[in-house]
Amino acid sequence: MPLDPVDLTAALIRCPSVTPIEGGALELLDKTLTEAGFACTRVDRNGTPNLFARWGDKAAPRTLGFNGHTDVVPVGDEASWTCDPFGGEIKDGKLWGRGATDMKSGVAAFVAAACDYATQTQPKDTAIIITITGDEEGDATDGTIALLDFMDATGEVMTDCIVGEPTCPNTMGEMMKIGRRGSITGYFTARGTQGHVAYPQQTNNPVPVLASLMAELSAHSLDQGTEHFDPSNLEVTTFDVGNAATNVVPAQAQSTVNIRFNDAHSGASLSDWMRAKAKTATERTGIEIDVEFQISGESFLTPPGAFVDLVANAVAKETGVTPILSTTGGTSDARFIKNHCPVVEFGLVGKTMHKVDEHVEVEHINALKTVYSRLMRDYFA
DSSP: OOOOHHHHHHHHHTSOOBTTOOTTHHHHHHHHHHHTTOEEEEOOBTTBOEEEEEEEOTTOSOEEEEEEEOOBOOOOOGGGOSSOTTSOEEETTEEESTTIIIIIHHHHHHHHHHHHIIIIIOOSSOEEEEEEESOTTTTOSSSHHHHHHHHHHHTOOOSEEEEOOOOBSSSTTSEEESEEOEEEEEEEEEEOBOEETTOGGGOBOHHHHHHHHHHHHHHOOOOSOOSSSOOOEEEEEEEEOOOOOTTEEOSEEEEEEEEEEOTTOOHHHHHHHHHHHHHHHHHHHSOEEEEEEEEEEOOEEOOSSHHHHHHHHHHHHHHSOOOEEEOOSSOOTHHHHTTTSOEEEOOOBOTTTTSTTOEEEHHHHHHHHHHHHHHHHHHTO
16 A cells, blocks of 8 residues: 555654654654665664665665655744644645654655555665655754765665755745755954053954955855856854943954855865955954864755756656756755765755744645656666
């Protein structure tokens, strides 16, 4: 009997798996996949819950992978919700709850499609790998990375992979992701000389120097975009002095910038550029400016070709909409998988993810399962 992805989504929503709590979600998927003939292994690391599942032989000529996460962001003010955020309630043709969109519905859809394929089709020389983490919404240091480390250590290989994140802005089927921009955060600390504002000759104020540097970085045009990417974008996200006194020149000021960058840059090249700008400001003013960087992902692209075309065709056939090939949006765990194999993202409409009263159209969950089912049939044809 076919596995109902709506029922499975609702059951997953009822698992309160706020990062990094497992909440019963991976236990449910372990049981569901095992019953369909998958060999499942928990790959927990440093308190992060992860699940690896394989169906088929390691020697199969092609192995299709699916990746997703069951962890969710906090609900915020629960009193603002009109439904129980962990109730998995269906009303008005919609399934409500935290994770309904991001991304328990996507996980349920590809798990249901894979289980049906394994139990009903039972083809030879095919294999499916499913990797689920409980740490995509958190630091993501021991989630999909841990699963890929496990695969490397045990000789597990995906030929291609689908990430089931929500990718469609407004209409089911309108967009799939063939890459993502990179993300780098720069943490700046400017150190001057504290003193009384009435004696400026005895001080060296770091605030205007750091403010000027932030304005210079913000005004700079990094690029005009590339073939598959929008222009890179730098935003100043914090500026902090921590000075409650109006008659004291502060000793230091801090600021943060984040850059979402395309394939014209790398995390290293942008680090060098910002570090050089800080050094110039220091040499000009005598204000020491230190900067540290966190690169959460490099830009990447899965070029249009056979696999991208296969996914796009499955989407178009099942939804009636030809998807745009996009690289927009934030980061996802595809940034890790791209080091292992070609990766494409396709999922539901993401308009309510992380919001109060998060919900998803029931018919969209069913449609997503049909897309993944067709993809498997076409991939292994």
